Amino acid sequence: MNYTSFNTNEEFFVDMQRCIGCKACEMACAECETNGQDSMIHVNYVDRASTVQTTVQVCMHCEDPVCASVCPADAISKDEFGIVHTANTERCIGCSNCVIACPFGVPKKIEEYDLMMKCTMCYDRTSVGKKPMCATVCPSGALFYGTKAEIEEMRPNSTPVNTFVFGKEIVNTKVNIMMPKGSTELIIY
Amino acid sequence: MKNRTFNTKASLIATVLSIFSVILVFLGSRNLQNFDAALITYLFGTIFAFFGIVYRYSVWLQRPPTWIYFKRGITYLVTGKVFSHFWFASKETIENIAFQKFIYPRGKYRWVAHFMIAIGCTSAFLITIPLTFGWIHFTMAPNSISLYEAHFFGFKVMEFKLDSIMAFLTFHALNWSSYLVILGSLYYLRRRLTNPGLIATQTFEGDLLPLILLIAISATGLALTYSYQFMKGFAYDFLAVIHAVTVIMFLIWIPFGKFFHIIQRPAQIGAHIYKKEGMKQGMAVCKHTGEEYATNMHINDLKEVTKELGFDFSMEDGGSHLDLSPEGKRSRLAQAHLKARVAGGNLFG
């Protein structure tokens, strides 16, 4: 914000079908300087009784972030690069509105701190031109951070999509999810 | 449109309350009889800050998510429910407002430093605001040259000897506050200058300036003391001006910057009571995981709030995306993604 060399050519691409549930990203996230040893990325089994499918979720950095809108304390803000920042520590009153309202299930209430924390796309790294920790270590490519050209070359049969349909609500995000070629949106319902 | 009406409303409330506070100044200082004219600039600063705070608070309250909490709070108050939480609220006030307990798990030193600043600032406010308003003043007791009397709102509240410990503590109270604030602020300043996570996300005006202001106020305040005590008033007038400038900047800054959290923080207790009250009424169970994840009241309130804010998470079948826990939402998204990938014929590529 003060000084930054955020690389605007690079974007975040997620493909949860590649996820192997190893949680390297969770461990690595805790090495990120913005959130201390608390991990902000989520890896969970989708339905362990029937499958080993796991999913991985970073903050999608919505164009119109619901979390910020529902925050009674004005604690969440979006910057000029479209990064939706974690709760401002002095403002957040720990009400969990954002935790419940986020359509992607991202914000995390840390009960002992009485504070919401969320992924800032490793702002300490991305703001100096590095890649986020999670996408750097991800061994499966479920998380990838790079240019559109790179992802097109690597995954020619997929298209990045950043429009998500939740019933009547359409959410546009900064982060992309890889979908079959030609897709324009991911319809959840 | 909305914003404009909000602003008008807030201005009105702020103006009314500011006038009311001016009336109190008149009353409390017995028609300015006890008012210290030297503090006039501070008085204007404080009144302005007060106006700003009330204005900002009113604007803030009228945002839908805040309003619903406020509304619930008023309802509890009116229906008397809040009294069933009296002990809880008192305990929370002591733990979270007086002692800022929740900071401790974030870091021991962070808590110590914050507590020092909080104690320093609060005690300073408690002394300076009534002084400025002319609500407290000190006089020699009649027929004595060593007995001091303290008056509040024109009423005598205590007396003490000039060379007593009480006198020492009272007259130097602001100095103690200053030391606490300086030490705490220096810790935070160091942290903000060395922690890469903070360096990446902080702003000068939002995060560093407030600390610098705190240190400046305290340092100049201390310098004033030392100037007349040990240096025969060296540079006293200059210091007094600098001190006044930093204090007034600080006062004006309260409604708009970091210090607003001092005013805002009690809402945390409201949120806790809201959760407690909600739990009494029952928990919502996630449609995906089958586990409880929030109170029903909270979910229902948020459904309304999101709608009011222009988000519609309701589904064709009458359900809502908000009926899923965060984990449930993530899982449903992954399932939808898998379905789309399978339909696309290829999980990879």
Add this chain to the structure above:
Amino acid sequence: MAKLPVSAEKIIEDFGPHLNYSPKEGFDGRDEPDDVVKTHCCFCGMQCGIQLLVKSNKVVGFEPWMEFPFNEGRLCPKGVQRYLQNNHPDRLLGPIKRVEGKGFESTSWDEAMDKTVSEIKRIQEKYGKDAFSILSGVSLTNEKSYLMGKFARVAVKTKNLDYNGRLCMVSAGAGNKKAFGLDRASNNYSDLEYAEVIIVAGANISETFPTLTHWIWKARDRGAKIIVIDPRMIPLARTADVHLDVKPGTDSALYGAMLKYLVDHDMLDHDFIDNYTSGFDVTLDSVKDYTLEWAEEITGIKKEKIKEAAELWGKAKTSFLLHARGIEHHSKGVDNVLGCINLVLATGRIGKPYCGYGTITGQGNGQGGREHGHKCDQLPGNRDIENPEHRKYIADVWGIDEKDMPGKGLSAYEIIEAIHRGEIKGLLSICFNPLVSLPNSNYVREALEKLEFYVCIDFFLNETARHADIILAGSLQEEEEGTTTSAEGRVIRIRQAVTPPGDARTDTSIILELAKRLGEEDKFTYDSSEAIFNELRVASKGGTADYNGITYKRIEDNMGIFWPCPTEDHPGTPRLWEDKKFKTPDGKAHFNPAPYKLPGEVIDADYPVILTTGRVVSQYLSGTQTRRIGKLVDQFPEPLLEIHPTLAKQYGIQQRELIKVSTRRGEGIFPANIVETIREDTVFIPYHWSGKKSANLLTPGTLDPISKIPEFKVCACHLEPMKEIAPPSKESKAYASV
């Protein structure tokens, strides 16, 4: 030695396992490290590149190493957390000795060394040279592995030296030697990229080698089909094109049937078979009755799926076959490996771009460590200890008389058996935790209790070391210079990031000091790890694993060199067999018959359920390191019994109900995890835990007759629900189970 000096609980109190977590905002100095050291992860055979951040002689964090070609910064959770093994409260900071009734107390290096040497001498004088045994491990660097082999044969003069690679990939090694005359994965992993079909047999890659997933997914992005052979739906199998859910212990039947299918449908590379292989006809004969129907009956896999897999494999133009412990940990581990190799040779897809085959070596230096002579039957350069020429060459390098060189000794589990029988009285162990990692742990414990003297070199007091008389505080991987060889055959540099803390010493200096006190100083004087490596180069020269042309500088300049590399101007060999000149005596690749046999133990009325074991992603082998790292423990706090709902229903088992699992060797109690992702006739328990939580209380000591690998992957068990739901995993404290 007798039983523990004090209760295990008391020892745990003093020496752990305790959990190490990073402070809330990381260790001090992470932001301004003194040094950023480019080295490799200390765990599995992938040997991912990683940069360690060092401050004041402590490892305080890591930074991904984006340039290292295999992993380009990628890591698994163990790799991310590896830095927490340094700076650990359980770290041994000096030698300690057993004191009866008190536990372990500090001692001086002099006293510890004197005691060790005098006991070695006493035992050997009284019972013979071979009554003192050595167990080594392949988390050690090449230098240390080589040194242990030389130390055993030259300084201690015992034949009974073996290593924990015996539990790792010896079946693959033996199979590869039979088929190719050389033991190494034939390709580096970049050959996966354009493989049309990939078979992954008994390798839970996404949990045991997570960073290899990248290369497989990359192939799939190019359209590769993937066939996963595993009794469980592992993460790789979920999205696989074909998942062959094989019944444990029946792998060779599957490969035999697939080979027959290839032959019957003429999906063979006749030119390759005719010109470059031998043994095809006799092998063909051994599978002539292996119809798809028969295979379905034996393996429990639907014949349509076997056919689909065979078709895919048969028609592919490029392919890669990978296997790991899942097919190797069997009493017919070598047969299983040969069955896989037969499929590769039949299609001739080897020694060409994107045509590969290889075992995925498990331990950090599982590849390099198994080449340089701390195996009971082997000398450096993967030479044979019973081959007179090989003996002569190495004896000359070492400066000893060939006649003084001991012969072939007992393998790891056989050493335990010999201790049990009273034939072996003394033990030195390094980098090996047999009480957790060997099968039938009750039996192993009894053996340890019979030892007259046991000395252990380690950096933590592992479960086995609790039985030791003397523990010499050794070094972590990041505390010494050296090299390892990754699963691809890439020789890489391990850097010393910090020096051993307190009074701990480097492993090398401990071995050298012991050798000196045993009177062999002239043969054990090196001024650096590089000097040991240079001797290793000479010792390996002319062997199949030829490191002669590899120098520290060349490794550093090239980020690794693939062996064989006979001369300093040789570029190294990322892909073997491009010249089709195999290292077998006749120069051809060998087909070997691998007929189906029953496993060592089959289910019956008393023990009606198949038990198989394996790993979880957040733990590594016997857990000496990973059960001490907080977040890795939290990720998977205790071993769970995976069971299919159909089988669970038969026993009336509830989710997380405690189940007593018993076999002919022992019993343990584990919470049930009811999942559809396992065969209905099989249950699974991961093996990283100790004491009552050890899966190896249950596993059998049946060995493969050739490789001597124990049969961890199949035995018969009995289930008994305890009618009690287990407390939450987080409260289990299984990491320190006694």
